Amino acid sequence: KADEDNGRIFLPKIGYIRYRNSRKIEGIPKNVTVREEADGWYVSIQCEFELKPEISIPDIDTAVGIDMGVKRFLTLSDGNFINNLEEKLKPLENKIALLQRRIKHKVKGSNNIKKAYLKLTLLHKRKADIRNNFLHQVSTLLVKNHDVIVIEDLKVRNMSKSAKGSIANPGTKVKAKSGLNRSILNEAWHKFFTYLEYKLKLKGGILIKVNPKHTSQTCIKCGHISKDNRKEQEIFRCVKCGYEAHADHNAAHNILRRAGLARMACQANLIRGRQQEPA
Template sequence: MRSATVSRDGQHWYVSFLVDDGHATPGQHPAPNSAVGVDRGVAVAVACSDGTMRDRQFRTPGETRRHRVLQQKLARQARGSTNRKKTLVALRQVKRRERDRRHDFVSWTANRLATRHALVAVEDLRTRNMTRSAKGTIDAPGSKVKQKAGLNRSVLDKGWHKLQLALENVARYRGTRIVKVPAAYTSQRCSVCRRVDPESRESQARFRCTACGHAENADVNAAKNVLRGCRKIS
């Protein structure tokens, strides 16, 4: 064992160990010629260049309702009161369930991607610009759309970062290469004729190229561009 850390989140204690498990990264991946591009979707959580999509609801409608009711209750309760403490515990439980599901989803997805493919291309968040939000989130009507879009994006970014970490972790055991690709215009570019046009992004979910007419799920189209971008740089 190399180190141990202890942490707590109010109700539970956690002990994490960092161990040297003796596992070495294999020289060759079991599927050496398989490559996939992955896009963090707006409509679905993860879209792949082979057309597969993964999504999961992290909070049930019942839990969303319960969360709202608990928050209203909390607002009425006196600071430091026993009832307020009980409400806080209940709120944390709802959040914990959501976090656990997200964690499961990320681990499962990372494991599957890195096991099936020797090369996984993901978009590099640092180089991502605002083009992605031009259509899809901010254009949607409603109140406080801009703020909500910003919030959704930050939540998505967080999940995306976790997926990348999980991928890198699994990659060590499988010999998978994880390549981060500059992601500018991946959502506006046609994966067939390469033309970039924001108008091709017909809706959040749909891509239809204004030049060649190629139509497919917008996130899958973007994932194909991510894979191609990776081939260009490697």
């Protein structure tokens, strides 16, 4: 039970509890989740409502391909890009590392160590809030400007696995792989894809996932596939035709091309024709 006008919610075995409204309840409330975080308690109300997309037919002309990266958070097939969160998160990460070193020298069970742990938890929450805000802003910007978004079908869990291996079969380049894993997890690619998916669904757009194989090694001009095309991280240079571009931009073009937009355009035109009134 939710008494929205008086800011109260009824929880089983507890009764009515006051809460502060952050937004109005839309639809029919179905269930409630209560969770504790560093700065207090939060309640999430899941509601059921009828989905009314903003558009009926996605505009194929606004389609864009997205290539995810480490130095750049993402690069679009139209040439635009968005930098990663390193500049925003680096000061917080330094504070967290400094506080963790200080905690080692404090007495276990003392009030000082409890205060330090609380401060550490608040820093981690602030870091998560900055990341979530960034992901929401970027996903909203993309969904507003594009009806069709094409991404790689990346298995983020497999990509971020540890490279240490076992005693019998030790891994190679463990330090470099751990740094890559940290960057991928720090930027929350999977959460970003989730945001894109549900926001496009609310709008009435389309999210397409394509096979990521060889997207960074294929030339968009001649179609030649080779590891030698990308000897450097940021530069793509085709060994066959000599085409040169930013590696992430080239990959984003390949991702968009794999979506089969020509076939989608034909289907969209067919739907438009059926919706027209007869003369």
